[in-house]
Amino acid sequence: MHYTKEDIAIMDPKNRLKLINAVSGIKPANLIGTISDEGVPNLAIFSSVVHLGSDPALLGFILRPTGAVPRHTYDNILRNNQYTINHVHASFTKKAHYTSAKLDRNLSEFEACQLQAEFLPSFKAPFVKESRLKMGMNFLEAIPIPRNGTFLVIGEIQHLIVPESAIDSRGEIDLEVLDVAGISGLNTYYELKKLDWFPFVRVEDLPNIKF
């Protein structure tokens, strides 16, 4: 199939949403945890968390001001400058997916989806107990993307919690051992199997590599 820009523009909106949400390849599955001024914990699934840099340790995610993802996450972040990013594992993709329901602001997705909130001393935002890799984030800024009204929300890692057993002999986090899930499109979840590890590439190696 070959779709041009014009074909995409006139597609049925539901089919276009399904198709275009899947073309970037596999997406990370993360739950973002926040808390309201009234103390209601909020949890929402995001597939757009992206690495921005390691020193300082910055992550971004794309926020749609309106649409499928409720504003509660962003409102809470703006109030107390904190949020958590929690890995979704293959063992609880269903609970994670159902956090996308548009719950009232005074209801918690933790309760509705049967996930447990846990807290660190002196950090307001709730972590997901079931997540084995999780981060407490300090909100830095939201950069507007005027093209389509979205935002790139940028935060710095304040706390990083990762089980020692998930770090392999090379010092790499093993996503298969961690049982990490990925997302395609809006609704499909994948599990991961480790395939290959390659060294840092030097130009002088190229002619000698067997492909």
Add this chain to the structure above:
Amino acid sequence: MHYTKEDIAIMDPKNRLKLINAVSGIKPANLIGTISDEGVPNLAIFSSVVHLGSDPALLGFILRPTGAVPRHTYDNILRNNQYTINHVHASFTKKAHYTSAKLDRNLSEFEACQLQAEFLPSFKAPFVKESRLKMGMNFLEAIPIPRNGTFLVIGEIQHLIVPESAIDSRGEIDLEVLDVAGISGLNTYYELKKLDWFPFVRVEDLPNIKF
């Protein structure tokens, strides 16, 4: 393990790079193809392609002005406003990974890594023949992220090529059938196994869901 911001700040830079590049979860593996004014095709692997919106169909990726990824990709994009995004499949992760070598500007990673360039009429940037899902992109803008000197490069899909056989009965792209690869950290490649599909979530369904 619990790392605080302060622990991360004083880590050995190589270990920090490895760790922080892996914490966002699985990342998509894409090859970005461009061409220079002199007609030299360029190819580079990126793990930061992110969905921005479906109408118009926008994708972004994060560009580091200096460091591991050479500037050739960005220079070429600025010259002719075109680039391609090509999926990396499990069958050629090694070739894809080795495009990260810092080749001279007059050498093509296609040749050095034994991947084949192919072209569409009236589109300058080269596609990867071996990729089954590929997109011709029109460059729109690069939004600076002053925090760490990176850029969010935004483009619109002009051409989307996807095999009909990879679209399942629900109209979803099947990344397992497509044999799509994911990346963790800087060097580790994963293959994908489809796990679950869940419907769009309505609030009224929640009390009736069996988790």
